[in-house]
Amino acid sequence: MTRDQVAQRDGTNGELTTAQQEREELPATPLTPAQAFDALYTFCAPALVRQTYLLTGRRELARESVERAFQLAWQRWPEVALDRDPAGWVRIMAYEYALSPWHRLRPRHRTPEPLLADASDRALMAVLLKLPPPQRRTLLLYDGVGLDLPETAAETEASTPATAYRLMNARAAITARLPDLADPSDLHERLALLASAQRLGAAQPPAVRTGSERRARFWTRAAIAFTVALIGTTALTLRTAPTHYEPPVPPGAEVQGVPAKVGPGSLSEEEMSLREKLRESAGSGPERMAPLVR
Template sequence: MTRDQVAQGAGATGELTAAQQEHEELPATPLTPAQAFDALYTFCAPALVRQTYLLTGRRELARESVERAFQLAWQRWPEVAVDRDPASWVRIMAYEYALSPWHRLRPRHRNPDPPVADPPDRALMAVLLKLPPPQRRTLLLYDGVGLDLPETAAETEASTPATAYRLMNARAAITARLPDLADPSELHERLALLASTQRLRAAQPPAVRTGSERRARFWTRAAIAFTVALIGTTALTLRTAPTHYEPPVPPGAEVQGVPPRVGQGPLSEAEESLRDKLRESMLSGPERLAPVGR
């Protein structure tokens, strides 16, 4: 092989290497909104269902809360996609929906779910559900999810001292009932174990997106129907409303100069004679008139 061939081979090899490097440096193909949503859902939904179960103690409500949170995220995807922490955004919405006090008015959520089979897990679940919702949420975020205190305060929309106070009260309540969970690391492991023992499955991402779009269409049509009804009612009111001012009828006034009503006085002799004559006549009327011959 001559030197020129070696040089040509080296040049060809160099061009191929540069092409490969250029191909490797090209940015990856951006995901579509549906693909990005599905990736976020696949990554966050299973753990979020278990967290909301610890928050509510109800399996169906936990799945429903996560689905509603992701449906809302899909409706506001341009906002969620640019958020610095989309998982935190969805978690906040799921927790807010799960802790809504209106669920107690729904018939299917009036009866509690069957208790956990394991006695230690059942005791821990009972203590968690007896905590006030703000303390339960703070404990789950800090000792369950593993957020630090400022992040927990930001998600619960409370100050850092208030969040620390809630956390201490929640830990004290759990330690009073379960002394073996006084260590925060042990509490974290028990919470993770309790959540993992439940067979909780989230819906598929396409089903969540379809449900979100269906719900958005329903509320859009409802808003349009309400607007049309309001416009029709306003038009009917304008059509039937009076176009000029009609003064009210004044109250009645007493008329002067009218003689008062008096009772009937005694009959005169002529009136008494006429009365007697009428009484003596036939009740059916006077007799038939007949010509009298002369």
């Protein structure tokens, strides 16, 4: 329909009506940061939990990884909101947390996960978990999420040839164990079915934002407490530290030429007579303490 036909139908001469002008001039109501975050979480979190489950094989770890990633995104929301791919930013954080080797030291991660009901799902999950983490992540991004090779290389921080090499090795390992998944399209479909077969719920957006703010307050208080303790320790050190140089005490040295120490011997006759004379002249009584009056 041409502009003239639209004008004739609306009864105008090619000009917009006042109501239409007002609707076009009114800007769309901008979302608040909380609303924008909730929209991103609602759109990405359920699928991201399923992807992280394929990456780790653990349900609780998948939920925790996605929740931590979105908590970090809420703490850095001005940065994430201006990113050209906020969903990719959160996915990178979730994958990094999920693949951290420190999870092996946690007691609850030493217990095995419940077995999957379907035998083919168990076989596929076993093959995925035997892949090295870089190959597993590359396979999931390329054949699971559907990224192209340059995007997969950029997200995994690897070169394009290295990413292609990882992808080929991962596909070869899966084909060796499961020949019916040699076709990449069949592998993509099986990965989607395996992820969707698990009931993996995600927390509500307000709970994630509240948890993020609580963690931020905790780490802020911990940083303040550490700073205060450091200042106190520094002040105590300055108070008790010496203010001038004190040379160390030199080690002792042996002195030569000192005569040997000898014990007292017997008295001579002269010493004996002197002692007798002193004993006879020294009386006892008060006259020893006060002088005689003459």
